[in-house]
Every structure is written in structure tokens, then in C-alpha cells.
Amino acid sequence: MKRMLSGIKPTGQLHLGSYIGALRNFVNFQDDYELFCFIANLHCVTFYQEPQQLKKNLKDSIALYLACGLDPQKCTIFLQSDVPAHAQLGWLLTCQSYMGELSRMTQFKEKSAKQTDGITAGLFTYPSLMAADILLYDADYVPVGDDQKQHVELARNLAARFNNRYGETFVLPEPVTPKIGARIMSLSDPTKKMSKSDGINKGCIYLLDDLNAARKKIMSAVTDNLAKINYDKENQPGISNLLEIMSALSDEPIESIVNRYQGCGYGQLKKEAADIVCDTLAQIQEKYNEVIASGKMEEILKQGAEKANKISYKKLKKVQKKMGVDIF
Ligand code: AMP
Numbered sequence: 001m002k003r004m005l006s007g008i009k010p011t012g013q014l015h016l017g018s019y020i021g022a023l024r025n026f027v028n029f030q031d032d033y034e035l036f037c038f039i040a041n042l043h044c045v046t047f048y049q050e051p052q053q054l055k056k057n058l059k060d061s062i063a064l065y066l067a068c069g070l071d072p073q074k075c076t077i078f079l080q081s082d083v084p085a086h087a088q089l090g091w092l093l094t095c096q097s098y099m100g101e102l103s104r105m106t107q108f109k110e111k112s113a114k115q116t117d118g119i120t121a122g123l124f125t126y127p128s129l130m131a132a133d134i135l136l137y138d139a140d141y142v143p144v145g146d147d148q149k150q151h152v153e154l155a156r157n158l159a160a161r162f163n164n165r166y167g168e169t170f171v172l173p174e175p176v177t178p179k180i181g182a183r184i185m186s187l188s189d190p191t192k193k194m195s196k197s198d199g200i201n202k203g204c205i206y207l208l209d210d211l212n213a214a215r216k217k218i219m220s221a222v223t224d225n226l227a228k229i230n231y232d233k234e235n236q237p238g239i240s241n242l243l244e245i246m247s248a249l250s251d252e253p254i255e256s257i258v259n260r261y262q263g264c265g266y267g268q269l270k271k272e273a274a275d276i277v278c279d280t281l282a283q284i285q286e287k288y289n290e291v292i293a294s295g296k297m298e299e300i301l302k303q304g305a306e307k308a309n310k311i312s313y314k315k316l317k318k319v320q321k322k323m324g325v326d327i328f
């Protein structure tokens with residue numbers, strides 16, 4: 001069975017973009033791959049996080065992993081900081097990464113452009129830690145949304161560089177992005193991706209949003225004045241985004257939705273989109289409440305970390321031996 005690994009960095013609450021672009025796909029993959037899913041809590045702290053809030057977001061994310069259908073019998077679920085090899089290999093790979101390639105990472109460029117001071121060194125070396133996450137487990141595939149593809153490609157380059165220098169050590173990973181929904185856009189500005197940094201504005205639907213609030217966000221989504229329903233990301237980004245959301249959540253092909261809506265108004269389309277989104281959220285939230293009430297999360301994480309520690313420690317030792325830092 002091929003291995004697959006992915007992580008989510010819950011600096012805020014999980015939203016519809018993270019669900020469609022990532023989480024939902026992990027669930028579909030768990031039957032066909034040996035899947036590792038973790039919460040990237042070390043990646044969260046490249047910016048200051050209020051500790052109590054971070055704790056809550058981490059717990060909620062694990063509960064949402066389970067609520068969305070990840071099954072601890074089928075996949076390994078763990079917290080990054082419970083597996084020390086991530087930070088350890090992260091350092092060794094930081095020492096294989098060049099300043100030039102790290103400064104070319106789009107996420108670093110965008111995030112560091114937004115603020116002038118207080119940019120941490122962690123934000124810069126973030127992709128080397130992410131490479132460690134992936135390479136420790138010999139992951140063949142890494143399912144991610146569009147924004148993370150570049151980081152997986154860097155992991156692949158670092159793996160190849162290391163193999164060249166020290167001999168065959170790492171599997172070269174490949175990013176896997178969904179055909180539909182790899183980049184869900186903000187409802188209030190469909191030229192930007194839906195993101196938790198949208199904060200409380202109307203552009204982002206959180207998985208734990210009140211259903212009425214979520215419905216309102218869809219009904220007030222920014223569209224255009226062309227008055228026709230087409231999948232045309234360039235000229236009709238708002239409508240195309242709604243079509244992608246509907247298609248991803250209902251599995252109905254986009255062309256079929258477009259055909260059904262010929263001659264109809266945007267209000268009707270939004271209503272169906274809101275129904276589909278609210279049905280999805282309602283199901284997730286019901287399971288989320290069950291997971292929280294079950295009190296099982298701690299045990300699931302403990303078992304996940306145990307398995308992850310075994311595999312990753314072996315790999316770390318191998319790397320240290322090859323590099324000559326391990327002497328016996
Ligand atoms: P994050 O919550 O930023 O750690 O992202 C978790 C996963 O969701 C990553 O694989 C992202 O690429 C994906 N993701 C985040 N935002 C979006 C979005 N707006 N559309 C599609 N995928 C997304």
C-alpha cells in the first residue's frame with residue numbers, strides 16, 4: 001500500500017476551504033492508502049498565538065478530523081509536537097536548505113510582505129520543517145490545497161539533494177491536489193483564497209459556524225452583474241467559486257449544475273449552495289459534538305504518537321548516521 005501524509009495548521013478554526021481542499025479528501029484516501037494525518041502545531045507558532053486560544057483550536061481541529069470521518073482504525077492521527085523527530089529532522093533539513101530557495105517560497109513572501117517587523121526566523125524555515133514532516137514517513141503522496149504545493153515540491157528537492165549527497169535515504173514525495181476545490185475563494189472577495197486570516201469577515205465559512213450565519217454569508221457572496229451562470233473563473237470568479245463549492249460537496253459535475261441553472265437568477269443558485277453547505281456543516285457539527293462528548297481524543301492521539309514515533313525515530317537515526325552526526 002502506498003503511503004500518504006498530510007497536516008493541517010490550525011492557527012484559526014478550520015473552514016470550508018480547508019475542508020474541501022484537504023480534509024474531505026483525506027477521508028476518501030484512508031481506505032486506499034496508509035494514511036498519516038497530523039496537526040502541525042509547531043507550524044502554528046511562527047506567529048504569536050494566544051495560548052488558550054491555540055489550545056482550543058488544536059482540540060477543535062482534532063475533533064473535526066474525527067467528525068469529518070477520519071477513522072483512527074484506518075489512519076494514524078497525531079500531534080506534531082508529540083513526535084520529537086519532526087523538530088530534529090527539521091533542523092537537519094534546515095541545514096540542507098538554501099536561503100535563496102526559502103526566500104522564493106510564495107507563502108513566505110506573502111506573509112512577510114504583510115508585516116515589516118516581528119517576522120520570525122521560524123516563518124522563513126517553515127518549509128524545511130514541513131519537509132521533515134513528509135520525509136520522515138517515506139510518504140509517496142501528500143494531499144494539499146494549491147497553496148501548499150510549492151512546499152511539497154521543495155520537500156521533494158531536499159529529498160533528492162540529500163539522496164545525492166549521502167546515498168538513498170528518502171522517498172521523493174508528490175503533491176496531490178483535488179481536481180475541484182484546490183483553491184476555494186473568499187465569499188466577500190472571490191479573487192482571494194478563503195482563509196482564516198479573513199478573521200470575522202463575511203468571506204470565510206467556518207466548519208463550526210452557526211448555520212444561519214453560514215447561510216447569510218453565502219446569500220451575500222459577492223458575484224457580478226453579468227446575469228448568467230457560467231463556470232468562468234476569470235470573468236465570473238464569484239459564481240465559479242459557488243459552483244465549485246456546490247460540485248465538491250454534492251459530487252455533481254459543474255457542467256451539470258450550470259445546465260440546470262440556465263436562465264435562472266443568482267439568488268436561486270445561492271439558495272441551493274447555502275442548502276448544500278448547511279447540510280454538510282450540520283452533519284459535521286453533529287459528529288463534532290459526539291466526539292467532544294466521547295472523551296476519546298486523548299487516547300487516539302496517544303496511540304497515533306506511539307506509532308508515529310516508532311517509524312520516525314528509525315528514519316531520524318538513519319539520517320544522523322548517514323550525516324555522520326551519530327557516532328555509535
Ligand atoms: P491550513 O488550514 O492553512 O493549514 O490548510 C490546511 C489545508 O487546507 C492545506 O492543504 C491547504 O492547502 C488547504 N486549504 C487552505 N485553504 C484553502 C482554500 N481556500 N481552498 C482550498 N484548500 C485550502
Ligand code: TRP
Binds near residue numbers: 009129
Ligand atoms: N503547511 C501546511 C499548511 O499550512 C500544514 C503542514 C505542515 C503540512 N506539515 C505538512 C501539510 C506536511 C502537508 C504535509 O496547511
